[in-house]
């Protein structure tokens with residue numbers, strides 16, 4: 098029997114989104130590993146943060162509204178609040194990276210805090226939210242989300258609703 102898991106059409110939305118979580122974590126971890134050994138190129142971290150901002154956008158724009166409409170109000174509320182905290186943590190980390198006088202230990206600590214926040218968020222989002230995505234989203238909403246996953250870009254200047262002003 099053919100292995101159908103290699104066909105993108107057969108990958109569930111949940112597993113496609115989980116893959117984004119792993120990739121984002123991986124970028125931050127790569128930077129942390131380099132920084133532990135001395136000065137590090139921030140590119141993997143910056144790419145991971147760009148990917149995380151886009152990931153937050155796609156969840157808030159395409160995934161959460163239909164789940165909220167289906168009655169998952171409280172879990173979505175918690176996810177949105179945590180997105181705000183992640184967004185603020187990324188802004189603070191951006192400022193540290195841009196500051197030549199920033200202590201490497203402080204940057205390292207901020208990266209580890211971001212990873213811990215992501216772990217706490219993703220470990221709820223994956224079992225509670227993502228497992229419902231394929232069940233609740235209509236074919237049209239699901240196609241829209243897949244299309245964005247493949248080609249979409251976060252709109253210029255978009256800011257997560259619950260981030261601090």
Ligand SMILES: [Fe+2]
Nearest residue numbers: 156176180222
């Ligand atoms: Fe999320």
Ligand SMILES: [Fe+2]
Nearest residue numbers: 114152156222
């Ligand atoms: Fe997510």
